[in-house]
Amino acid sequence: MTVIDVGQGTSVLLRTARHTLLYDTGPQYSRESDAGGRVLLPLLRSLGEERLDLLMLSHRDSDHVGGAGAVLRGLPVTRLASSLEASHGLLALAGTLGVDREPCVAGRRWTWDGVQFELLHPTAEALASADQVKPRPNTLSCVLRIGGRWSGQAHTALLTGDLEREQEARLVAQHGGLLASEVLLVPHHGSKTSSSAAFLDAVAPRVAVVQAGYRNRFGHPAMEVLARYAERGISVVDSPRCGAWHYGPAGAACWRPRGRRYWHHPDADSTHNGVEVANPVGPESTD
Template identity: 60%
Template sequence: MAREDWEVFRLTGVAHLMSISGLHVTMFAWLAGTVIGWLWRRSARAPLWLPAPQAARWGGLVCALAYALLAGWGVPAQRTVGMIAVVVLLRTVGARWPLHAVLLAVALAVAMGDPWALLQPGFWLSFVAVALLVASEPAQAAPEATAAGWRAAALQALRGGLRTQAVATVGLAPLTLVFFQQLSLVGFAANLVAIPLVTLLVVPLAMAGVLLPPLWSLAAAFVEGLMVLLHAMAAWPWALWQTAAAPLWALACGLLAGALAVLPLPPRWRWLALPLLLPLLWPPVPRPGPGQFELVAADVGQGTAVLVRTQRHLLVYDAGPAYTPEADAGSRVLLPLLRARGERHISLLMLSHRDTDHTGGAAALLDGLPVRALASSLENGHPLLANAAARQVPHSACNAGQRWVWDGVQFDVLHPPAEALAAERRGKPNTLSCVLRVQATAPGLGGGPPPSALLTGDIEAAQEAALVQQHGAALASRLLLVPHHGSKTSSTPAFLQAVRPAQAVVQAAYRSRYGHPAPAVMARYEALGVQPLRSDRCGAYVQAADGSGHCQRQMGRRYWHHGSAAPHPAPPAGRP
């Protein structure tokens, strides 16, 4: 399936059906057990050795295990096979456990077998979904006996399916917002169609196609029909609710709201779910004040991507690399980061030059968020310019001398000169990198100088010399994005003396195949009393509105992060 298809599944909330879900494993186990039991009863001796019901159960378990292993042994498959195994074992020994005890035992077994599963959203979504169905009143109610015929039975099954889907949708909504900061508003309706279609028609036909290949074409026809419906639903204006990452207290309130909404409680308690859920739906999003900006140098591997946020505007400087034809920093890092920060649009996307480690994620950003304007040194005819034109995103070349002010924060483009852009457009792209200086006007931490930042792209020694000659001491900036990822061709001594950074950030991959950053270059910074912060060790670097900064990896260290924290020197007094 293409990335565009998965985007439609995400928007409509049916992605769980397009992977190997627990429902598919259970259905396969039931079908396999039915066939094995039927064959077992045809034997004259086999039932004397092992009763047919037990043979069907154990055979179904073995088939479910094989199916789950073949499908990749994901957490939902582990949970399902574990629950089937516990039930089969209990039936064999004549014991009976309540469903919540079975679920707890399986969760413990999965966590002991793979402790890292606790960090996967799929673990919590899978087990919590079943726990809610077990704990909710509709899931516990015994089926009513009826003699009214197949119509009443079908109506009862329909009501049960609607209740089950409602419990899963409402109960898992807070968890979905916690993990993904988004909620499909058409998911309930989409799943009402997709679940029976995929479970009762597509999956059985796909399995039967192993014996009768023409059935695969029939299954594909059902999938194509479903995709038409899902595309239409995904295009609805309010198909998806997106929000920023909420603080811990809002997460706790939201999870409590989901439990209250589906548990068998008096109505007056269930109504409390609505006010408890509101902080998770509309969490507070802090923004810089007038004259301030916040900067995030994202950890995208071997590439550049920087977010600059003022009070009402967002600038994205470069979009990171493309990892594979199906994955890039835009879709894997920047879009989730922007959504978690509550960003609704990009005021300006600036692409410093055409190298793919700077533009690899740009197409995903254009697809994923509204972009108000594009600035770059890309040549005419570049695919990204055609992409932007098709979306009616205005494009302008970044020329030295351009200046604008957002919310009291000044932005200056220092490079390339217009004549260089015109003469060398087909030349080495590094020499045409857009260089941007950002200057706050509000005082920094403790009333110090207003923070500033210099974003340099991949300029090399000649461009650095030209900047020093033209701007001199005006290049001075508190934060410097180290040119060309710390390459030997950049960060000349004269340039560093002019910039006089208090903080230098290197965006480079772990064990970069290009040798970035070069030890000799890092020694130049250290000689100036600046300890460069490397994204391969520091993770994302965040400079707050007051000029203070931190490494994100230090803020949320894991037990597998070995060694001491990256040094974080205090800025020398008087530096901008």
């Protein structure tokens, strides 16, 4: 699992022995530049990935799907799962490229190479009523739970898109302690709209990863949100200080401290809004 540094946006790469899933594609930076072309395709090619088995787009916000067009055009994709409305241009593009398209619906499960995947949100009912109700895109975020074993131990991660408090509460009511995950992708980049106390208590992660841009205009992650994680002893890793965060059988590691450049700001290392940001969990890896 690699939580990719795409700036103010989300993208997570999941690789099993023989399958590859990309969850979100980061932002569009300008008319000529986006995370797909500038970050994701070069990364995938450097890893020797020649196709994606599944591209999952959590919701329509541009900081989550801004690079999707470049990814679809630049690499063969077998399936696209999303909460996008049927008229969305990315679904049309995927169709012209022969990509199978499907909604991400709670309850769907599959296993790749011994790794279990399960969608927890949105419900089929929420998707079906979206055309009439016109909900905020955040409320339809695809929530994906991943579970696997290595070194004789179970390991789990929860990817949440821009989920907000109301949807967090529904997940807690429905799943309770079954939400428990070792790694949590912090909902909505650490916005005040998310990471409710009840949700954090149910998930009880060891480490929480924030994907946000350095000194972004939204103030992500919010100080009060970071405080809730700190109160529970949850280690927080954020992309401005960590860069890409990799987690797998060899342990966990931040890329930025190991690949420091002269232009990196020395203060962007251990604190955010006065709250300490932890080192990655587990032994460091050079993979």
